[in-house]
Amino acid sequence: MPDFSDTLVDRLVEAGHVAVLTGAGISAESGIPTFRDPGGLWEEFDPQELANVEAFLDNPELVQGWYRHRREVVEDAAPNAGHHALADLEAHVPSMAVVTQNVDDLHNRAETSTVIELHGNITDNYCMDCERAVGAAAVDAAIQDGEPARCPDCGGLVRPDVVWFGEMLPPDAMEQADATTEQADVFLSVGTSAVVYPAARLPVAAREQGAYVAEVNPDTTGVTDDIHETIRGPAGDVLPALVDAVAARQRP
Ligand code: BV8
Numbered sequence: 001m002p003d004f005s006d007t008l009v010d011r012l013v014e015a016g017h018v019a020v021l022t023g024a025g026i027s028a029e030s031g032i033p034t035f036r037d038p039g040g041l042w043e044e045f046d047p048q049e050l051a052n053v054e055a056f057l058d059n060p061e062l063v064q065g066w067y068r069h070r071r072e073v074v075e076d077a078a079p080n081a082g083h084h085a086l087a088d089l090e091a092h093v094p095s096m097a098v099v100t101q102n103v104d105d106l107h108n109r110a111e112t113s114t115v116i117e118l119h120g121n122i123t124d125n126y127c128m129d130c131e132r133a134v135g136a137a138a139v140d141a142a143i144q145d146g147e148p149a150r151c152p153d154c155g156g157l158v159r160p161d162v163v164w165f166g167e168m169l170p171p172d173a174m175e176q177a178d179a180t181t182e183q184a185d186v187f188l189s190v191g192t193s194a195v196v197y198p199a200a201r202l203p204v205a206a207r208e209q210g211a212y213v214a215e216v217n218p219d220t221t222g223v224t225d226d227i228h229e230t231i232r233g234p235a236g237d238v239l240p241a242l243v244d245a246v247a248a249r250q251r252p
Contacts, residue, residue, distance in 0.1 A: 001241060002231055002233045002237055002238040002241045002242070003231065003232075004214070004229070004231045004238070004241075004242055004245070005229055007212070007228075007229070008186070008212065008214050008229055008242070009242070009245045009246055009249055010249075011185065011186045011212040012089075012092075012093065012186050012242075012246045013246055013249045013250060014185070015093050015094070015184075015185035015186045016094050016095070016183075016185055017093070017094065017095045017096065017097075017180070017183045017184055017185055018089070018093045018095070018096040018097075018184060018185065018186045018187075018188070019096070019097055019099060019180045019181050019183070019184035019186075019187050019188075019202075019206065019211075020086060020096070020097070020098045020099065020187070020188040020189075020190060021099045021100075021101075021187070021188070021189045021190065021192060021199065021202050021203060022086075022098060022099070022100045022101065022102060022107070022190045022191055022192065023100075023101045023102065023190070023191045023192025023193065023194075023199075024101070024102060024191060024192070025190065025191020025192060025193075025217060025218075025235060026080075026082045026083065026102070026106075026190050026191035026235045027077070027080075027083075027102055027104050027106055027191070028191065028234075029080040029081070029082060029234060029235070029236040030077040030078060030079065030080045030083075030104075030106060031073070031076075031077050032073055032074060032077050032104055032106075033073075034191075035193075050062070050063055050066050051162075051164050051165055052164045052165045052166055052167075053164055053166070053167065056157070056159060056164070057157075060148035060149075060157050061143065061146070061147075061148050063159075064139060064142075064143055064148060064149055064158070064159075064160075065143055067122060067160040067162075068136075068139065068140060068143055070122055071122050071123060071136060071160075074103075074104045074105065074106075074122055074123070075123075077104070077106065078106075078109070079106045079107070079109050079110035080106075080235075080236050081236040081237075081239070081240050082190070082191070082234075082235030082236040082238075082239045082240075083106050083107055083109075083110035083112070084110050084240075085235075085239035085240040085242070085243045086098055086107070086110070086112055086190075086239060087107075087110045087111055087112045087113075088240075088243050089239075089242075089243050089246070090112065090113060090114075092243065092246050092247055092250060093246075095114075096114065097114040097115075097116060097176070097180040098112050098114065098115050098116065099116045099118060099176075099177045099180060099181070099199070099202065100115060100116065100117055100118065100119075101118055101119050101192060101196065101199050102117075102119070103117070103119055103120050103121050103122040103160075103162045104122060105121055105122070105123050116173050116176045116177050116180065117170075117173060118163070118169055118170075118173050118174070118177060118199055119162055119163040119169070119199075120160070120161045120162035120163050120170070121161055121162070122160055122161075122162055123136065124160070124161035125139050125149075125158050125159065125160055125161060126158065126159065126161055127150075127151035127153070127154060127156040127157070127158055127159075128156050128157050128158070128159050129151065129154050129155075129156025129157075130151060130153055130154045130156055132151060132153055132154075133161075134149070134151060134152070134158045138152065138158075139158055142158075169198065174198065177199075177202060178202075178205070181202050181205050181206045181209070181211075182205075182209055184206050184209075184211040185210075185211055185212070186211060186212050186213075186214070187202070187203060187206035187207070187211040187212070187213045187214075188213075188214055188215070188216065189202075189203045189213065189214070189215040189216070189217075189221070189223060189227070190215070190216045190217070190235050190239070191216065191217060191235050192217070192221065193217075193219075193221050193222060194215075194221040194222035194223040195221075195222045200222055200223065203215070203223045203226070203227055204223060204226050204227075207226065207227055207228070212228055212229075213227040213228050213229075214227065214228060214229035214230070214231060215227055215229070215230050215231065216231045216233065216235050216238045216239065217230070217231075217232070218232055218233060218234060219232075
């Protein structure tokens with residue numbers, strides 16, 4: 001039985017609004033490699049080498065190929081008990097929002113109603129020049145022919161709809177993330193090492209405005225020393241148990 005405090009359950013039962021920040025760790029149990037863990041994405045590839053616009057312009061086929069590979073892994077994956085538990089938690093609190101750094105679409109596929117995608121979504125692609133959306137099939141077909149995928153309208157290079165290092169986050173997503181953090185009575189930080197900014201500043205911003213902040217992670221993170229509670233364990237075990245505890249407390 002994961003060891004979370006009665007205080008956390010109490011605060012969730014009393015909460016008017018709950019905000020949840022997620023990272024690659026919540027999708028690990030869906031078979032999607034995280035970034036920093038052993039065997040993670042960054043072990044094979046240096047992020048500076050692939051997840052930035054300079055690398056893309058230097059070698060579009062390499063970067064387009066890498067994202068197609070990751071998109072296929074995502075398409076073959078399914079939301080796990082952690083994703084589903086967050087979708088279930090929505091039914092037990094007046095309002096809630098999930099702020100995710102993940103580009104894997106799994107919170108949407110778990111039918112979580114309010115998902116704020118800070119770093120984009122790997123299932124979408126667009127033309128860097130005219131910004132029209134381009135279907136994944138067209139990208140795959142081009143890569144198949146060993147050509148970089150180009151826009152059928154203007155011939156511009158097609159890129160995944162994700163935020164690369166050195167790029168600004170979508171302003172509306174950042175505004176929504178700040179607003180939901182500002183309103184939160186409880187803030188959960190799940191499966192993130194909390195080292196990539198500006199996402200990593202949200203747990204501390206939540207604590208500073210008075211929220212009770214807890215993290216779910218088998219390991220220490222960049223915010224472990226700055227928050228109220230750390231629950232050591234995999235999200236797929238901890239979150240269902242936490243939602244069950246809230247539901248039990250709410251039952252007459
Ligand atoms: C920007 C999309 C304006 C693409 C990603 C302030 C200080 C220092 C640096 C900066 C700063 N401000 C800006 C920067 C630069 C940079 C940054 O933060 N660098 C870091 C490395 C220091 N930030 C940016 O460039 C951002 N843009 O700020 O623009 C600007 C520009 C230039 C200069 C100033 C300002 C853009 C950042 C977004 C980049 N795009 N992804 C893609 O996916 O390909 S980031 C990507 O990496 C993810 O989205 C995520 O954000 C991050 C990975 O972190 P996690 O998701 O937490 O994953 P990780 O593997 O690290 O950890 C997994 C955790 O899960 C672990 O703790 C593990 O223990 C745990 N775990 C494992 N299994 C489980 C589990 N937990 C629970 N259950 C389990 N089963």
